[in-house]
Amino acid sequence: MSLKVGVLTGGGDCPGLNPAIRGLVFRGLDHGFEFVGLEEGWRGLVEGLTLPLGLEQVQSIINQGGTILGTSRTNPFKKEGYFERCLATWKNLGLDALVAMGGEDTLGVATRLFTEHGLHVVGVPKTMDNDLSATDFTFGFDTSVTVAVDAAERLVDTGRSHRRIMVLEVMGRHAGWVALYTGIASGADWTLLPENPDIDLAAMCEHLKKVHARKKYALVIASEGIKVPGQESAKEELDDFGHMILRSRGVGPELTALLERETGIESRYAVIGHMQRGGSPTLFDRMLGTRVGYKAADLIAEGDWGKMAALRGNDVIGVPLEEATAQLKIVPPEWSRFLETFSK
Ligand code: F6P
Secondary structure, three states: OOEEEEEEEOOOOOOOOOHHHHHHHHHHHHHOOOEEEEOOOOOHHHHHOOOEEOOOHHHOOOOOOOOOOOOOOOOOOOOOOOOHHHHHHHHOOOOOOOEEHHHHHOOOOOHHHHOOOOEEEEEEEOOOOOOHHHHEEEEEEEEHHHHHHHHHHHHHHHHHHOEEEEEEOOOOOOOOHHHHHHHHHHOEEEEEEOOOOOOHHHHHHHHHHHHHHHHOOOEEEEOOOOOOOOOOOOOEEEEEOOEEEEEOOOOHHHHHHHHHHOOOEEEEEEOOOHHOOOOOOOOOHHHHHHHHHHHHHHHHHHOOEEEEEEEEEEEEEEHHHHHHOOOOOOHHHHHHHHHHOOOO
16 A cells, blocks of 8 residues: 655654654555655645655664754744645645644644645654643653753752852743653752742742752752743744744743842853753653654554544554644643642
8 A cells, every 4th residue: 555645843843753753654664655755844835845755764863853854833824825835735746644743733733634624644742842632741851851850960060069049941831841840850949830820939939048058059940931020021922823932031040030139049040942952862752752653654554544643651542633732731730739749
């Protein structure tokens, strides 16, 4: 059954994309598929940008960060005529199916292509933010948190030497999963999540002073999505999907200056930003990427359209794309209670 399958990676890149592309192609070859890479996310389908995609391209990418297909935050439903150009590219390439690897935005487009236009699409979940519903974890998350924990531990060393409060700002967009796991795994003294907007500054400073007196340093993990008490609202910059671009908010510097003022303890910060998006994928992300890519090929072979390969426990199953893109998966309250235990 020689199907011609288009493959794209959209949105923020992350480690695990290449293992996923590799898993898809290896399993697809079992099914006799022919693949064509669409370059730079949905832009590739809009502009007909293609890349060769076969054994040769994927055989040695299991340990490579980034994506060999390139990516962008292009929304084919945003601009006049973009969708029609997508249909034309699909026809010109003679595609039988398309695999979209992405987060809520990219898979949101895939959902509409299936539900509104009946196109044969299958989704592969990907985001370092782990904020995609209907799947337990997304690849990219484990590597990004591993990088953040390493950074936190380096901050502890210099903080302890200089008797300082150290603040680490991590990515994660509007969900606090990255900050949560980084906070717990690095033994942070305080962790700030966007899901808890009301920051109790007095309690936080009291606690940090107590910890500093005990350990001669303190570590704070802050998600880029929080609002620092008293911080002016930054001018909103929106991307193609209407998301506020967070890089301009400067949570790290603002929070650190506030803590130094309020506690009287010298404080410093680090913003690791895109360093969490690069580098070789961890074991977990290589395995998860490979398995969801492999599953996507089987979903195509079964003609199970409009599905996403999701991790449930230790199984990889097909779930409706609508379920995955219906709402953002944010950190539930029980995790915040869990965190409180470690603020002693
Ligand atoms: O969604 C992944 C992510 O890294 C977010 O954590 C972050 O807010 C955003 O992308 C950064 O986007 P960009 O790479 O376009 O600046």
